[in-house]
Ligand SMILES: Cc1cc2nc3c(=O)[nH]c(=O)nc-3n(C[C@H](O)[C@H](O)[C@H](O)COP(=O)(O)OP(=O)(O)OC[C@H]3O[C@@H](n4cnc5c(N)ncnc54)[C@H](O)[C@@H]3O)c2cc1C
């Protein structure tokens with residue numbers, strides 16, 4: 490067991506844990522944050538995505554040991570921000586949410602992308618979303634939603 | 647039970663590995679997935695583990711006149727975003743995994759994994775990368791192509807850790823990385839090809855090729871490359887069949903179900919042909 494300190498959704502936290510636990514399991518079991526999903530469990534689908542020092546990672550493929558002193562934001566924390574509100578409206582207006590399973594991961598991917606690149610091209614959006622699978626929408630609506638959010642939210646990112 | 651260590655610094659790591667056998671976990675994108683078994687969560691590591699992702703001494707990308715040095719725990723994405731990074735490495739990283747995996751996966755992990763399909767190895771072989779290893783006894787520098795000895799086997803002693811990767815600063819007139827695979831972010835590239843060439847007044851002065859996933863490790867044959875130095879572009883183009891013939895012997899995909907061996911060989915040689923013909 491070891492003590493790991495990190496920031497979670499803006500709040501400093503500290504846990505006693507085995508170092509070989511996946512960040513995904515710590516978020517589910519120790520913090521009851523169930524907005525992120527386990528899809529493939531192999532780093533392929535993006536359903537478990539969170540922000541790690543403002544950048545997207547898949548929490549199923551990160552050991553908690555790597556999170557010491559990091560800033561972790563899950564969809565629950567991100568949903569309190571004005572950027573989230575812009576993305577959410579854009580996703581709804583473009584019909585980018587169907588079953589909703591992929592949506593939290595898609596929002597995290599969008600935030601990670603826009604944070605670095607506030608005016609992405611379609612190609613850059615496709616690269617930004619390349620680790621997030623959606624079985625329902627065929628991606629076009631999601632790409633449009635991100636373009637809309639970038640326009641509506643100009644200056645926010 | 648296996649030991650798990652989150653070290654404060656590199657000296658602590660060197661002390662530990664001088665006394666007992668450990669394995670390293672950097673980003674964990676290979677280690678976690680390979681050892682993942684839902685019935686035995688947390689991850690069921692069979693060896694003692696040292697977590698090295700956040701070690702300060704394994705970070706950093708620096709340059710001097712001739713060389714670029716990359717810390718073993720630098721993530722693929724931070725290498726991609728750094729302005730020092732040569733375009734030839736960036737072009738490869740852009741075709742690896744997804745941004746999420748690239749934020750966790752490291753250069754040291756790609757080398758440590760020594761997969762025949764490790765994409766970053768393809769430009770690193772081409773750039774004559776040197777792997778720097780450290781132990782309490784000191785520093786050892788090994789050519790990457792000597793360091794990787796077989797499928798998933800590396801020349802790392804029990805008391806050593808990879809600390810740095812060093813590449814020489816070279817610009818080519820033209821380079822092209824092509825990855826042929828099922829899906830962009832898929833873990834396993836079916837095969838990849840990288841060609842690079844420079845001319846001086848129409849004469850070839852540098853010519854290099856490396857192929858990924860077509861043998862036990864990356865295929866690079868400097869002795870074949872050397873035969874075409876000082877040829878004119880036209881002469882090079884005219885010798886394309888002969889060149890393919892020479893590489894043919896080394897393009898021997900290891901057996902697996904992923905893709906038919908003959909198909910892979912044909913594609914690899916066609917990529918080489920296209921590169922030459924389009925010069
Ligand atoms: C969804 C997915 C997609 C992927 N796509 C690609 C792809 O397109 N191309 C590709 O090449 N790879 C791909 N990978 C594989 C992987 O992400 C890369 O190989 C990555 O570079 C591994 O880095 P890591 O830090 O995560 O390695 P880890 O899992 O931490 O370690 C891998 C190996 O390296 C050793 N190691 C790590 N650091 C050191 C060190 N400092 N000294 C000595 N040994 C060390 C470890 O002991 C282990 O054996 C993919 C993986 C996933 C999950």
Ligand code: FES
Pocket residue numbers: 526527528529530531532533534535536537538547548549550
């Ligand atoms: S559950 Fe983590 S990427 Fe699919």
Ligand code: FES
Pocket residue numbers: 585586587588589590591592622623624625626
């Ligand atoms: S909306 Fe159903 S998976 Fe994307």
